[in-house]
Amino acid sequence: MTENYMVCNCKQVSYGTILDALHEMEKFDDVLTIFESVKDMTHCSTGCGGCYKKVLDVISKEMMG
Numbered sequence: 001m002t003e004n005y006m007v008c009n010c011k012q013v014s015y016g017t018i019l020d021a022l023h024e025m026e027k028f029d030d031v032l033t034i035f036e037s038v039k040d041m042t043h044c045s046t047g048c049g050g051c052y053k054k055v056l057d058v059i060s061k062e063m064m065g
Contacts, residue, residue, distance in 0.1 A: 007054045010047025017042055018058045034059050 003016030021041040028034055035056060039045050047051050 007058060008042075008044035008047070008051040010051075011043045013042045013044035013051075016057060018055065021063065022059065023061050028063050029061055031056060031063065034063075039050065 003014060003019065005015040007013055007015050007018060018038055021038045022028075022034070024041070025034065025037060035045075038055065038059065045055050
């Protein structure tokens with residue numbers, strides 16, 4: 001998946017933008033807490049909400065990887 005892949009079309013948040021937000025965090029607690037932080041930083045999933053699962057998938061992939 002490329003960093004230019006658009007995860008949130010409503011707010012124009014790319015995969016790379018989400019990765020950048022994740023790398024700004026000091027620690028990874030749990031996926032839902034991280035999701036809220038990423039949402040606050042990038043505004044993803046604040047429009048229609050259709051990207052919710054895609055954002056969680058990016059976070060989960062990064063936490064495992």
